[in-house]
Amino acid sequence: MKLKHTIDINICKGCGLCITVCPKKVLEIADKVSSKGYYPAYQARSEDCIYCAICCTMCPDVAITITESADEAAFKQEMEA
Numbered sequence: 001m002k003l004k005h006t007i008d009i010n011i012c013k014g015c016g017l018c019i020t021v022c023p024k025k026v027l028e029i030a031d032k033v034s035s036k037g038y039y040p041a042y043q044a045r046s047e048d049c050i051y052c053a054i055c056c057t058m059c060p061d062v063a064i065t066i067t068e069s070a071d072e073a074a075f076k077q078e079m080e081a
């Protein structure tokens, strides 16, 4: 099962805490402002994510979730990589 890492930009306040704690340096602050008026975090290097969930645990606003994805196409792509 493929895992999916999601940052809800409508919740994220751009505090940068997740960026600091990510052991793989996956996350960065976007250069575009969200509808809430913040610069949200995003996965700049998603291929490096190891789904350790440290960012999810640390986010004070619980903006980050890791879910199981049933996206078979993406899963197949990963298997062939």
Ligand code: SF4
Pocket (backbone or CB within 6 Å): 005, 021, 022, 023, 024, 025, 026, 027, 048, 049, 050, 051, 052, 053, 054, 055, 056
């Ligand atoms: S799940 Fe882990 S590796 Fe992936 S972005 Fe969050 S802290 Fe970084």
Ligand code: SF4
Pocket (backbone or CB within 6 Å): 007, 011, 012, 013, 014, 015, 016, 017, 018, 019, 040, 041, 058, 059, 060, 061, 062, 063, 064
């Ligand atoms: S810790 Fe949460 S609120 Fe702060 S930048 Fe990361 S996702 Fe956004």
